[in-house]
Amino acid sequence: MATRTGRSLLCLGRTHIRALGLQNAAGRVTYATEEPANHQSRFTGPPDRRNKGPFAKKPRRNEGQSRAERMSVDQDWTAVYPSAMPFRANTVPLPVRMGYPVKGGVPSQKRGNLELIKIPNFLHLTPAAIKKHCKALKPFCTEWPSALDTDAKCDEHFPIKVESTDYLSAGPSVRNPSARIVHLKVKLSSLNLDDHARKKMLKLVGEKYCKATDVLTIKTDSCPLRKQNFEYAMYLLTVLYHESWKTEAWEAEKTVADMEEYSWEESPSQKNLLDILVRMKVAGEGEGEEVREQLLGRREVQEYKDSVTRLKNEGDSDSTMLQYKEAVKKVFNL
């Protein structure tokens, strides 16, 4: 408290303040506008300049001990630095040095050190202060529902994820236009879609679907506000869902080239295999549909069908090629 008194006393001007001795009882702060009680009687006129000349300096009073030296070890530091304040060398009782040293020297001391004042300090955020603040903030927090402790459970009950970003920086404006962007992510397996609806949805959506994670991402940034973009994204999802359940008349014209997956029935591979087997006379003499049907029912033919389908859908890999080789050997008894 002595420094506060000292600061306010300095504000009163260059009169004989030392003699005034303002007493601050119970934490009253004296402001510069307050008239001290016995101001009039102590003011003895302009200072004596007979021996010094017109430009002599006023004698500097003794500094005395700085506040840091008078601090006790068990004081409440949160009262010394209650909020973000610049570094004050005689308030912080640490022997701190900062700055690039001169040749053969050490970094400069803290007294009058501009580097220590420039850098943001965290003296107001000591662990004790943080604990105090959090204790006061704790009643405003709510508990996370205990039934949703794993990500899997969260996905099951809340499958739609909405992502948005807030930006905070110093500058001429508080606003950031990128803050309006909204990403809506949903797993297609959590939506009620049948086979046709799912295929149509994938065709409608195109690039926005990731096959590896089964996640559909809708990114909206066409509206100026985040709320509007979110509502637009939900609208798009609704439209996609309902449109994919609808079957249009022209969908009947779907050709083999439009198919998403390879199917062995009615394919050239099936025709060729059956032709070869009939010519090899595997099922005995005879031509016609019944022989083909009988051949199709055979186990080796089914295995061949599986291996070809897998090869076409999944691509070339060791296991698929191996399976195809085994199936071919079995079908032709090699």
Next chain:
Amino acid sequence: MAAPMALRRELCSLARILTGISHLGPRALVARSGHKKYNIIRSHLPQTPSTSFHTATVFSSTPSLVTVTEEPDVLYQKVSVLVKGHDRAVLDSYEYFATLAAEELGVNISKVYEPGKEIDRLTLLKSVHIFNKHRVQYEMRTHYRCIELSHLTGCTAQVFLEYIQRNLPEGVAMEVTKTTMEKVPDHILEPMWKDHPVDDKPSQ
């Protein structure tokens, strides 16, 4: 010494804020202005003229500062806080502060990591006119720090983020990415064509 002075100061601003904010509904003020000091506003304090705030009437009854509303809380699966600054030491201290605050408030920290720094370099002419062979180079280094929190409720996220953001040091920027969880809305549960069969329209 500092605390009673601060309280009195906050109360004078409280008067101004209360008269302005009383038109907001009860929902808005559960964690509004969660300043780390004591000026949390209660939504249904009576509208008194500002002169009465200089008396001790506000202190006489200790009002509960927390308002509970019926509105369901938002659920955040992930909140990712990315801080950017030019000084790595400042970000180190800030990370310590943020992680300690999260632990104290019971927030789940899933990951704290440091993405690589980015250095922006440019080469300019040293002189105003001619002397092309003499250039000067500047660089701007941006250091990053990312704190990922998981499983936060809306109220907790609001409180924590406001606390963090009010104590953001000068020269540091922040980006907060929130992932909200939503239920599948009712109009997507079943296709509408079951109840409203579509008429044959001419195909596009």
